[in-house]
Amino acid sequence: MDFLTGRNDEAQPQPGPRPRPREEPGRRAVLTRALGLATVGLGAAVTAGATATAAQASARANQADWRFCTKCYGLFFRGYSDDGRCPAGASHDSAGYNFNIPHDIPETPTAQHNWRFCTKCYGMFFWGYSDNGRCPAGAAHAAAGYDFVLPHDIPETAGSQRNWRFCPRCYGLYYYGYLTNGRCPAGNAHGMAGYDFVLPHL
Structure with a gap:
């Protein structure tokens, strides 16, 4: 995806053997991945919040x-x-x-x-x-x-x-x-x- 234009310019598939279909993950793997993504998202939010707070404190420090x-x-x-x-x-x-x-x-x-x-x-x-x-x-x-x-x-x-x-x-x-x-x-x-x-x- 082109983040400036919003167009999807991915390359067309090349000739050759088709990849084997992926096996569907089990319920445990899905839950584990979801929890991992939530933790990463929470960490990013905390980091972003700390950065914003530091920037606000810096702006107030004069x-x-x-x-x-x-x-x-x-x-x-x-x-x-x-x-x-x-x-x-x-x-x-x-x-x-x-x-x-x-x-x-x-x-x-x-x-x-x-x-x-x-x-x-x-x-x-x-x-x-x-x-x-x-x-x-x-x-x-x-x-x-x-x-x-x-x-x-x-x-x-x-x-x-x-x-x-x-x-x-x-x-x-x-x-x-x-x-x-x-x-x-x-x-x-x-x-x-x-x-x-x-x-x-x-």
């Missing part, structure tokens, strides 16, 4: 609307009606790429987990120490939501941007690609330490 703030140089979530609290005063001002950040996936040698959303300033900060750094809304950051997993120390591509760094003073993530280092809630400019994070964007 969150967009993370933006660069032109005032503090930090990364903040712009998915609410307001834009959080900026250490340079008032709310954050967004510009540039719409970052699409991976979350709730396994950490690897080139991807670090424990990055969280702060409910007070809307910034992204590292949640891997006993304290939670310094928040521009006062006191420490407050973690909520996803466990973000940030790629680091990999080549930049057309769909990603490097030079995002951890600030050891406020624990926030900020862009380290300018002559100055923005504004830190702990005072003055951000400090720089650790990995060179490479963030995917839309």
Whole structure:
């Protein structure tokens, strides 16, 4: 059968001795074969379902609307009606790429987990120490939501941007690609330490 046209183009029988008729299988053989086919079908359905579930999980494992703030140089979530609290005063001002950040996936040698959303300033900060750094809304950051997993120390591509760094003073993530280092809630400019994070964007 041709699966594109639906035509049956099988070759015509060639001259020669006719094959002997097959013997009809017994009832046990028929049942055994039917059960085998059902098991194969069930296995294929389970595999297909697992593949679909994995694909759906992969599609859900990123969150967009993370933006660069032109005032503090930090990364903040712009998915609410307001834009959080900026250490340079008032709310954050967004510009540039719409970052699409991976979350709730396994950490690897080139991807670090424990990055969280702060409910007070809307910034992204590292949640891997006993304290939670310094928040521009006062006191420490407050973690909520996803466990973000940030790629680091990999080549930049057309769909990603490097030079995002951890600030050891406020624990926030900020862009380290300018002559100055923005504004830190702990005072003055951000400090720089650790990995060179490479963030995917839309």
